[in-house]
Amino acid sequence: MPTLTHGRCARTSMAALSVAGLALFGVSGSAEAAPVPFRIEVTFESIAFPRLDDCDLYSCPWAEMYGSLYGQTVKGGQTLSSTVRNIGQWGNDCQNTGWQDNKRPTCPVWVKEDGQGAGGTYKFADRLMCTAQSYKACTGAYRKANHRAVLSVNPGESIKVAVHAKDLDTGSSDDDICFASKTIGSLDAVKLASLDVHDEFGQGFNGDGACRLRFHLKTVGPA
Numbered sequence: 001m002p003t004l005t006h007g008r009c010a011r012t013s014m015a016a017l018s019v020a021g022l023a024l025f026g027v028s029g030s031a032e033a034a035p036v037p038f039r040i041e042v043t044f045e046s047i048a049f050p051r052l053d054d055c056d057l058y059s060c061p062w063a064e065m066y067g068s069l070y071g072q073t074v075k076g077g078q079t080l081s082s083t084v085r086n087i088g089q090w091g092n093d094c095q096n097t098g099w100q101d102n103k104r105p106t107c108p109v110w111v112k113e114d115g116q117g118a119g120g121t122y123k124f125a126d127r128l129m130c131t132a133q134s135y136k137a138c139t140g141a142y143r144k145a146n147h148r149a150v151l152s153v154n155p156g157e158s159i160k161v162a163v164h165a166k167d168l169d170t171g172s173s174d175d176d177i178c179f180a181s182k183t184i185g186s187l188d189a190v191k192l193a194s195l196d197v198h199d200e201f202g203q204g205f206n207g208d209g210a211c212r213l214r215f216h217l218k219t220v221g222p223a
């Protein structure tokens with residue numbers, strides 16, 4: 001592609017040079033200086049809850065979770081692009097389901113603290129999630145293996161992976177059980193060309209939950 005572009009500019013320059021040679025060099029130069037974006041695949045791998053507490057009078061190491069996962073490009077404190085995966089549906093109070101169930105994808109999902117019954121590490125590939133542009137509404141159907149998203153990232157930008165998950169409560173407002181993010185970057189062209197990063201982040205115990213989320217960033221090509 002660079003060769004074709006350059007060739008096209010070269011042919012144009014032969015025709016236009018006699019009219020406005022210096023101006024043409026200016027246009028050609030700015031085109032070549034434009035940053036080259038890279039395609040970076042974000043994989044939301046898993047979430048675990050080292051601690052959950054959903055009771056007032058005695059320990060209840062579980063929660064009825066719903067929430068959103070975010071893969072974003074950011075620069076200078078501004079979010080440039082955002083792709084979202086929703087688990088359950090914010091504001092939808094209905095009977096919870098199991099992590100791998102195919103029923104009631106818009107309802108909260110039952111999660112347990114590490115080491116409690118079926119609790120442990122929950123893989124996002126196994127959970128019905130919908131693609132979205134915000135936590136508010138899906139833009140696609142709920143499906144499993146919907147845990148990857150591709151971002152277009154320019155040199156100088158950073159990649160932010162974030163999660164906001166809540167525990168549904170009746171009789172009181174819902175609790176944050178995983179509200180955290182991690183930013184990788186800024187990333188230059190050399191790093192973006194061969195990015196392959198496994199990382200994790202989470203939330204310390206806030207009285208309702210503590211969490212740990214694992215993710216993977218990998219270059220899959222030029223944009």
Ligand SMILES: [Ca+2]
Nearest residue numbers: 054167169175
């Ligand atoms: Ca609660």
Ligand SMILES: [Ca+2]
Nearest residue numbers: 064167168169
């Ligand atoms: Ca609850």
